[in-house]
Amino acid sequence: MADGERLVDLLMKEGAEYAEVRFQRNVEFGLVMKNGTPEPPEYSEAYGAGIRVISEGALAFASTNILGWDSLRETGMRALKTASATSGTASRTGLSKEKAIKKSWGANYKLLPTEVDTSTVIELLKDVDSTVLGVKGAKFPNRLLVLGGTVEEKEYMNSEGASMTSKVPRIGGYFLLTAFEEGKGSLQRIAQFGESGGWERVEIVDLVGLAKEEAEGISKNLLEGISVVPGRYDVVVGGEVSGIIAHEACGHPQEADRILGREAAQAGESYLKKDMLGRRIGNAVVNVSDLPSIPNSNGFYLYDDEGVKAAKKRLITNGIINEFLQNRETGHELGTKSNAAARATAYSREPIIRMSNTYVEPGGHSLEELFEGVKDGLYIKSFQEWNIDDTRWNNRYVGLEAYLIEGGELKAPVRSPVIEATTEVIFSSVEAVGKDLIFKAATCGKGQPEQGAPVWTGGPSMRMRGLYIKGR
Numbered sequence: 001m002a003d004g005e006r007l008v009d010l011l012m013k014e015g016a017e018y019a020e021v022r023f024q025r026n027v028e029f030g031l032v033m034k035n036g037t038p039e040p041p042e043y044s045e046a047y048g049a050g051i052r053v054i055s056e057g058a059l060a061f062a063s064t065n066i067l068g069w070d071s072l073r074e075t076g077m078r079a080l081k082t083a084s085a086t087s088g089t090a091s092r093t094g095l096s097k098e099k100a101i102k103k104s105w106g107a108n109y110k111l112l113p114t115e116v117d118t119s120t121v122i123e124l125l126k127d128v129d130s131t132v133l134g135v136k137g138a139k140f141p142n143r144l145l146v147l148g149g150t151v152e153e154k155e156y157m158n159s160e161g162a163s164m165t166s167k168v169p170r171i172g173g174y175f176l177l178t179a180f181e182e183g184k185g186s187l188q189r190i191a192q193f194g195e196s197g198g199w200e201r202v203e204i205v206d207l208v209g210l211a212k213e214e215a216e217g218i219s220k221n222l223l224e225g226i227s228v229v230p231g232r233y234d235v236v237v238g239g240e241v242s243g244i245i246a247h248e249a250c251g252h253p254q255e256a257d258r259i260l261g262r263e264a265a266q267a268g269e270s271y272l273k274k275d276m277l278g279r280r281i282g283n284a285v286v287n288v289s290d291l292p293s294i295p296n297s298n299g300f301y302l303y304d305d306e307g308v309k310a311a312k313k314r315l316i317t318n319g320i321i322n323e324f325l326q327n328r329e330t331g332h333e334l335g336t337k338s339n340a341a342a343r344a345t346a347y348s349r350e351p352i353i354r355m356s357n358t359y360v361e362p363g364g365h366s367l368e369e370l371f372e373g374v375k376d377g378l379y380i381k382s383f384q385e386w387n388i389d390d391t392r393w394n395n396r397y398v399g400l401e402a403y404l405i406e407g408g409e410l411k412a413p414v415r416s417p418v419i420e421a422t423t424e425v426i427f428s429s430v431e432a433v434g435k436d437l438i439f440k441a442a443t444c445g446k447g448q449p450e451q452g453a454p455v456w457t458g459g460p461s462m463r464m465r466g467l468y469i470k471g472r
Contacts, residue, residue, distance in 0.1 A: 112169050281319060
């Protein structure tokens with residue numbers, strides 16, 4: 001911390017208008033089991049410093065994993081010289097005015113997930129594997145199980161007086177299960193899980209129970225699923241589906257850097273323009289938020305990587321575009337404030353605008369009440385595939401576990417129903433929202449170079465009227 005403060009002081013004396021230093025250590029542990037056979041565990045550690053400066057209105061970033069004073073000074077001066085050299089061609093960068101906070105924070109834990117005994121992980125994955133094999137119905141010839149943990153530690157300081165230290169451990173992984181039956185073909189499912197906290201969170205996630213539920217669902221759908229007749233249906237989607245819609249069709253297009261064009265050649269664009277706050281995009285029952293501070297969430301943080309306190313972002317309120325995800329740079333450009341959406345996944349990555357835990361707010365209906373409102377339709381509980389274009393307008397979601405609804409009751413399983421619609425059509429079709437809010441872990445990709453950030457997607461069940469559904 002002392003060398004970081006010393007470097008910030010030096011850069012300001014050398015002419016920087018703003019300077020910040022972030023020391024970041026990422027430790028990762030993981031184990032893979034393929035078809036019951038464990039592979040050697042993997043362990044990695046990366047530690048270094050990321051430095052940002054503004055000089056003559058230009059922003060520059062540089063990083064190093066050599067943390068002696070000479071290297072830090074050289075890296076900082078390189079960033080300063082780069083900013084000065086590009087000031088004549090780059091657009092001027094400013095930062096929103098924010099309170100300078102000094103804080104130490106983190107996620108609670110009992111045992112760091114990177115320190116758990118390997119044999120413990122192997123035994124747990126063996127239990128998961130045997131559970132999948134014990135599910136009656138389809139065969140599971142291919143089973144890939146991944147489980148591990150990370151610890152992310154940061155020290156941050158800037159020239160405005162902010163300073164932060166943080167420590168966030170996480171557990172996470174995924175199951176890739178392939179079901180097969182002669183004459184029926186195959187069906188594959190990737191089920192990801194992840195939470196912040198110590199190794200004890202694994203018991204709460206209940207991996208054995210999760211694997212059993214997933215295997216039973218895809219087995220039933222593979223063996224009994226019928227093809228959907230293309231046409232317009234009233235559709236009830238489960239929280240996993242509403243969650244991926246919230247993430248892809250709301251969270252990403254409402255990232256202010258994407259709206260302003262910075263991500264255009266990297267992660268895509270947005271159908272939104274900066275003057276579109278207040279635009280109606282859906283029915284009044286649609287509310288979508290992003291909240292980093294949910295305890296034990298995969299996207300958990302209390303302060304972002306610009307030292308700004310985490311806030312709830314109300315992205316869509318009563319069907320209307322209400323707020324963008326912002327960092328200090330876009331807050332300044334749009335004449336507002338940061339809402340603490342800046343994150344970096346490693347010391348060598350610049351903090352950019354990211355989602356955390358993005359979800360559809362729950363309503364007041366039970367799942368049974370949502371079914372009762374459907375005479376002839378579909379229930380799509382989970383998805384196996386999603387696609388969306390670069391402007392986040394044209395959506396495609398392929399159901400995994402799905403069923404016909406007849407007279408308000410679930411009937412035969414349906415194989416791979418496909419929702420294809422624009423973002424506006426999807427949100428405008430939502431008529432009723434359930435109270436059964438759930439969250440699912442995901443890794444959100446963005447940036448150049450790539451940054452895979454841990455997030456939760458979430459939502460309750462929703463009833464949607466008149467969607468066009470076809471088979472895959």
